Amino acid sequence: MTDPLTQNLSELTQYTHIHISPELETQIAPHRDSFEYFSQFPYESWQPAQPRVAFIKHYATGQRLLDIACGGNPVTAQVHIPYKAGMDISPKAALMAKDQFQDFYLCDFTQTSAEYLQRLGTFDTIVCSEFLEHTKNPTATLEKILPLLHSKSKLLITVPSGESIAMQLDKYTHKGHWHRFELFHKTHTSLLPLPAWHHLFSTAGLEEVVFDFRPSDIVENFPKENFPGWKQLCSLAPQYFGHQYFFALKKKK
Numbered sequence: 001m002t003d004p005l006t007q008n009l010s011e012l013t014q015y016t017h018i019h020i021s022p023e024l025e026t027q028i029a030p031h032r033d034s035f036e037y038f039s040q041f042p043y044e045s046w047q048p049a050q051p052r053v054a055f056i057k058h059y060a061t062g063q064r065l066l067d068i069a070c071g072g073n074p075v076t077a078q079v080h081i082p083y084k085a086g087m088d089i090s091p092k093a094a095l096m097a098k099d100q101f102q103d104f105y106l107c108d109f110t111q112t113s114a115e116y117l118q119r120l121g122t123f124d125t126i127v128c129s130e131f132l133e134h135t136k137n138p139t140a141t142l143e144k145i146l147p148l149l150h151s152k153s154k155l156l157i158t159v160p161s162g163e164s165i166a167m168q169l170d171k172y173t174h175k176g177h178w179h180r181f182e183l184f185h186k187t188h189t190s191l192l193p194l195p196a197w198h199h200l201f202s203t204a205g206l207e208e209v210v211f212d213f214r215p216s217d218i219v220e221n222f223p224k225e226n227f228p229g230w231k232q233l234c235s236l237a238p239q240y241f242g243h244q245y246f247f248a249l250k251k252k253k
Helices: 004-012 024-039 050-059 091-100 114-118 138-148 165-172 182-186 194-203 230-234
Strands: 018-020 064-068 083-088 103-106 123-129 149-160 206-215 242-251
Touching (some): 004 018, 004 024, 004 091, 050 123, 050 149, 050 206, 050 242, 114 138, 123 138, 138 149, 138 194, 194 206, 194 242, 206 230
Parallel strands (some): 064 083, 064 123, 123 149
Antiparallel strands (some): 149 242, 206 242
């Protein structure tokens, strides 16, 4: 019986705009569990949150866009730019999102050579939404992204908070163990504090043009993030009262 990964890879070959990296075979061998996980990921039941979609839609500009780790339901679906390229580790995501992009690149971005990536050219907007926190070395990942940016490009990044008040209360009320956020912390490798993200971007040669965030609840579903005045209150300390961080960045001059 054919496994989902092999089956999905076979299906992709019929689409001329889906490009399977020549490095993919060597990437799969040592990381097959990860590739198989994303080949079966339930993208059908997962949609990006509307505030994240709105942020990306508002700040994405230009003629060429690259959506790295776009998943099966891309956050860039509502962005109207002449040329959009998607990139993901998941063959299933490629099959689901193939109609959203003029080109789709199937590869593990973190393991793909800089030489291969730089053949794609530069982009006016690059989107990395909920991606960096899944990488073991966000700095090295940013170093691969930088050559794909020109002097006027925008890099739009969203990452989750790893130290929100909701998380701290969850751990405190369960004797130092995660309960509500157990799976969240198992599946996110680099949950950096907000000051660490600021520092990482600066040292990578990036300038923050815009910072925004989604407010956290305190206990599950309370307060709602759109509760009147809640975001304004959370803005006093987004490091602890933010659920997700949104950044628009550009190369430093």
